[in-house]
Amino acid sequence: MQIAENAALVVVDVQKGFEELDHWGPRNHPGADDNIAGLIEVWQETGRPVVFVRHDSVEPGSPLRPGHGGNDFKEYVERRRGKGGAGAELLVTKSVNSAFHGTPDLDAWLRAAGISQVVLAGIQTNMCVETTARMGGNLGYEVVVAFDATYTFDLEGPFGWRLTAQEVARASAVSLHGGGFARVVTTREVVAAAGA
Template sequence: MEIAENAALVVVDVQKGFDEEGHWGTRNNPAADDNIAALIDVWQATGRPVVFVRHDSTKPGSPLRAGHEGNDFKEYVEQRRGKRTGAELLVTKSVNSAFYGVPDLDAWLKGAGRGQIVVAGIQTNMCAETTARMGGNLGYEVFFALDATYTFDGVGPWGWTLSADELARATAVSLHGGGFAKVVATEELVRAAGAVGVGSGG
C-alpha cells in the first residue's frame, strides 16, 4: 500500500449525537474512536490534508440537527481541528455523501491535485460508505479504514434485521468486491503513512 504525500483523510460525521444510544441503539467496534484519532494524528504529523465532515441534519428530532449539542464534533476530534500542519477543510452536509456538501469537496481535492482519499468515521454503512462509493465513481483511489468506522443494528424491508457487525461486513464486501475502494485496517494506513504504531484516542 502506498499513501501519497497529498492523500486526504476524510473524517465523516464524528459527532456527539452518535453517542445518544437511546436514539441509535448499541454501536459496534468500540475501538473506532481510537483508530480515527490515530489516523488524524498521523495525517497531521506528516502534513497531509484532513477533511472534517459535519452532518447538519434537517430532521427536527435528529441528534445531529444544527443548534443541538449532538451536532458538535466529538471532543477528541474538536481538539485536533485547527492544528494546520497540513491543509484542512470543514465540509457541512445534510445528505449522505460528503461530496454533496459545502464547500465542494471534489473541487477542493482536484484543485490541489489530490487523487487519493482515506475515508473514516460514522456510520460505516451510511455516510462513510456513500462517500467512499462516490469517491470511487469520481475517479479517486479510495482507502476505506473499516476499523476506524462504526455503525448500529439496522432494520430493512419485510422485517429483515442485520446487526451492526453484519452491516459493516456487507459494506466491506460491497466496497472492496465492487471496486469502489480498498478496505484496509488503521494499522496498515498508519504504517504506510510513515508512522510506527497506532496511537490513543486521548
C-alpha cells in the same frame, strides 16, 4: 498499499449525536474512536490534508440537527482541529449522505490541490462513509476505507430482516471492496503505509 504524500484524510460525521445510543441502538467497533484519533494525528504529523465533515441534519428530531449539542464534533476531534501544521484543513458541512454533496465542494477542493487519493474514517460505516466512498470511486479517486476507524449501528430493513452493527459493517465493506469502489483495510495498514 501506498498512501500518497498528499492523500486526504476525510473524517466523516464524528459528532456527539452518535453517542445517543437510545436513538441509534447497539454499535460495533468499540475502538473506532481511538483509531480515528490516531489517523488524524498521523495525518497532521506528516503534513497531509485533513477534511472534517459535519452532518447538519434537516430532520427535526435528529441528534445531528444544528442547534442541538449532538451536532458538535466529538471532543477528541474538536481538540485536533486546526493542529495540522503544514497540512491543509477543510470543513465540509452537508445534509445528505455523501461528503461530495456538501459545502464547500469537496471534489473541487481535492482537484484544485492535485489530490487523487482519499482515506475515509468516521460514522456510519454503511451510510455516510459508504456513500462518500462510492461517490469518490465514481469520481475517479483512489478511495481507501480504514474499516476499524468506522462504526455503525444495528439496522432493520425489509421483510423484518434485522442485522447487527457488525453484520451491517461487514456487508458494507464487502460491497465497497468487492465492488471496486474502495480498498477496505485496517487502521494499522493505513498507518504503516503512511510512514508514521
